[in-house]
Amino acid sequence: MDQADIPALLSRLASDEDAARKMAVFKLQSSINDPAFADVFISSGGLVILRRLIMTTGGNTVAYSLQSLSRLLEVDMGWDIFEGPTAGDLVERIVELIVTNPLVNILRGAMSILVALVSHSQSTPRTGAGAGAGTAPRSPGTFGFRALKPAVAVYPQFFEFVIQQLQSADHALCANALMLINALIRDAVSQENTGAANGAGAKSAGEDWSKFIKRLQDLGLIKAVYNLMQSSVLQDMAQPLLEFQSLTKILLRRWKDVRVDLERPEHRRALKGLHLASAPDRHHANAVPLRDELEGAKKGSRRHNPEKWRRLGFETESPANEFEVAGFLGMMDLTDYVRKNEDGFQKLLLEQSASPLNERCPIARASLAVTLILHDHFEVDRTELEDVKGYQGLDGTKNLDRLFRPLLLQWSRLHTAGLHAFFRLWKATGAGRDDFDKVGELVRILIGEVVGQAGRTKDVLEVEDDLQEYDCARLRELQMELLDLSFEDQWGAHLKQVREELKHEALQFVKEQRIRCLLDGSWFSKPLPRRDQHQQHQRQESLPQKRRLYEPKGWRFARLSHNRRFLHYADFADRAQPDPGLDALTEKVDLATISSVVSNVSAPSDEEARSESTASTMRNNNNSRDLAAPPPPSRSTTKITIFSYTNPDEAAAGAARGTGTGGGAGGGGEASEQAILTLHPLNHSLASEWLDGLLMLLSQAPITAETNKLVTLVSEYGLKIRLLNVRLESVYHGPPPGAGAVPDREGLDEDYYYEV
Template identity: 70%
Template structure:
């Protein structure tokens, strides 16, 4: 619309005919966000007419009027409408519309105006208003006093099916919270110099939470309306972190009444009149009952504090730690008293320090959600994508379930303490396990994961899995900081494990073992004497004969002999009539390591020793070859000189890899390789546990590996033999 048409537009806006006013204000809302047009409109007295329309009209005329004022404020113009003695009437009218009007288009415009009104006080670049309290939360207080249900109805709009209205309601709540925080006190400075904030902002936040704000926003974060609500939801998430950081930065001070009340509530909830009689004589118990109402020397230590001055133990967590602990005790008072009673029955070194555990969980959650980095977050800079995983990283609805997560984490701490039979000196180790547990569960939680699922997972996470995860993380930390040194240790340990397993396999050969010796079944058509080589190729066997093989003590010969039956005592080496010089062996071949053979060759040892079982046919064999000179052509060829049929898969693995290792060859069976890996990993983990935890993150100490200087030394030395 041309600026020249503004006088005619104003005339129609001031008309007594509703149709003319409706059409005029409809055109106004599409042009007023042009700064040049808005400037002429304001200078021509348009604000007075626009205010009159908002105060007196209804229906679409009112909706268009609200929308026009909202767009005018968006271009940072028209703020004079909220100045002067009549400004409070306008604010009250807008609040009244939100409370009493059911039309969505009117509610959207009214809330949008209040968002701008409350947020206008939060920019330091804007001039100070002529009327004190014209903007921010204070501007709404007189109207809210008239309509006390205002905040409740705004929060109810978070459940609206209209996403634009829902977004406006959430933006209004964000503006109110931000203004309450910023106007209540100056921004917090580093710890030790934190100005004591008033209680107004804290009471206001609690009032909103009691009206169901957290639950409503939590449901929105898990809904499918992210595209329309992304920025206000991310801003609310950022404000939640700001609140947590603010509480964290407030130092616990017993001069403040609310802090004294919080500590006193902890003491009273612990059932202090019940004396701790553990380890006391009868006289001591009677004396304790008499003096229980006077001064208990372990008044605070029995709750899990390290000293009798609990205020200083909140130095790391600030008032946030006290809030979490008192909230847990208030909601679980019976369980808290029972827990303290159970701990008092234990020796002092085995008691779980409840208060310290609570503070540790608070800081774990604080670090997990990166609350300290809230100052570097800009909710307006995030862009949603179609990738669900990327959105899950942006939205953390579980942050809004802080109290439930703290309780679940604390219960997990108690469970791990009990299952590991920890003592007081192990507190940091248990706290580290809980940190890994929370990081694992919350770190992998998707946006749609319910808080109840997270609680169940924290309560049921297997301790063995948790220890394995801890070792993996520790190993990764070592690899990042120690690099090549770690790989060298691994290689050394693998060689040591290989030598260890080689000795074990050779020891099996030195002890000797029984093997099947299949012979031809003459009922199947065999005639005359058959060689062992022909026996190997036959498919029908009887299992009556047995073969016993044993390595000589000098590890140079393999002795064996055949027997009609298995005897209880293994035959002596002298009774084994056949022997093979190991130096003549060219190769050892077996099907034990072939694919899919494990299940077929692993027959029960007990059943295999039963000669009368016709179906127990050996499927695994080990064949020893040697070179022979066949004739005048001068070429050597291999010939089988011994075949062994192991009675079990484990025996086959021991003998095959044992023979190969005797010939200085690498083992090939999966069972032996798994054993080598197991031994080397155990050795590696033992070495890791012998290194101080700080070394995993600090790397090698300064000067490690340097050759000492020989300055001042001569050649006058000797070795003591």
């Protein structure tokens, strides 16, 4: 719209006909965000007409009027409308529209204006068009939260209606409502800072903002914003939600910075509530006031219970001093836990009183520890600017999940769940007072794993269950993994060298273990072809009992000679006890003639895996073997085949080139091979021992997963044992002799120089 048309536009805005006013203000809202147009509009008295439309009209006319004023304020002009004796009436009219009018377009404009009104107190003083030369400075109460107080006193349900709009299906209205709440919270906290800077009224200012936040929380603010963060509207409301998340961190920092002071009534009441909730005896429940009691404790008063506070888990009888690090935030968390779990708190105290003093879990200290763990986990000290930069650097809905953390809003529930996890770990680990920091570190790792890995849409109830049910053994493994990572960061090069040495030592150790299994000898099945088994069975059944002389030899026993040069074996009809010696084994294989070892060893079945550990123990313990019920030979499916060259020349050539590897023909080139021995191990574990044992005897690397896993296990245990033996003085030898000594200046002159 041209600036020359402004007089005609103002004439239509002031018309008595509703249709003319509606059309005029509809055109106004599309042009007023032009600063040049807005300057002429204001200088022509347009603010007075616009104010009259807001105060007297309704329907779409007032909706367009509110939108026009909102866009005017966006270009930082038109603030004069909120000055003067009638400014309060205008604010009250806007608040009235929010409380009494259900139309979405009216609510959007009204809340947008209030956002600008409250936020303007946090911005720099205005200059330029619309300010007016020589304008007198405004009174402090014109803008900010204080500008709304008179109107809110008339409509006390205002905050409830604003929070209800957070559930609106209109995303723009929902965003405006959240921006208004953010502006109110930020203004309240900034007023507290101003009061603290001025000195006077600092304490009352702090109480005002704290009570205001409590009032909003009681109206369901946290739940409403938490649902928004987990919903699909995150993309449309990312900016106000991110601001609310940053404000939540600011509030947590403010509460943490508040020092617990017994001179303040609310702090004294909180500590007294802790004492009374612990169900003390009547004598101490009706004792003197807390402040006097603490002073009486120093003077040796008879009425003071010597374990009144230590019984609750404090280290001393001066609990206020123990909140020095966690501040009032730590007191809030502890009192909130006790208030919501009073029965469980009393039961826990009774259980602890029945335990020895050194084994009691200090409840208060544990609560403070969990508070600080959550504080560090959510990076409460992280500045808002870093959060905004993180938001600007992300693109797409998927990446927003990395920035938004709805669980931050469930601080109280996470604190309670973390405290219960602390108690559970304390009991499961059998910890004592000296182990408090160790349990706290486990809880830190647990929260980092469960809360840190929780997705944006994961419900807090699931997180609470995970914290309570997380496996302690897995938590310990995770702690060791993190410990390894920390060692890698500090001693990466040294650990790499140590690991290589230990892996070589572990390989030699496992090689010796596998060869000793071969020296002990083992039974193998010797299955016959199915046709031969059937014919043999019929022939034996047709003969009398005394003439059954040719029974099938279904067992084979193999053993390595003591000099480790020959593999002796023989076939038997039954498994003998004790195992046959070398003199009973009529066949033998010279290891020097072996060209390759081939096997079909694969992963064990579920049934074999369950019995493998027991079978291996029985096999390696000669004193505890049970041969009463051997497994049927026909069930063996694993086979190890040993090959040799067909003539001595090829064998010598193969020995010069190196023997083959398991799993296929070795480096024999085009030389012909023949199978000279086949073994059928009874289970996968035995197959792994013999296959890798034979390969290691032939100077080859092991190939089965079981052997490689054993090598890794031995080397890792060796590394942990070495790390346990590391002392501080072995890593840090201290400064060299004479370092840090201040030289004597006696005898020095000006003849000196700097060596660069």
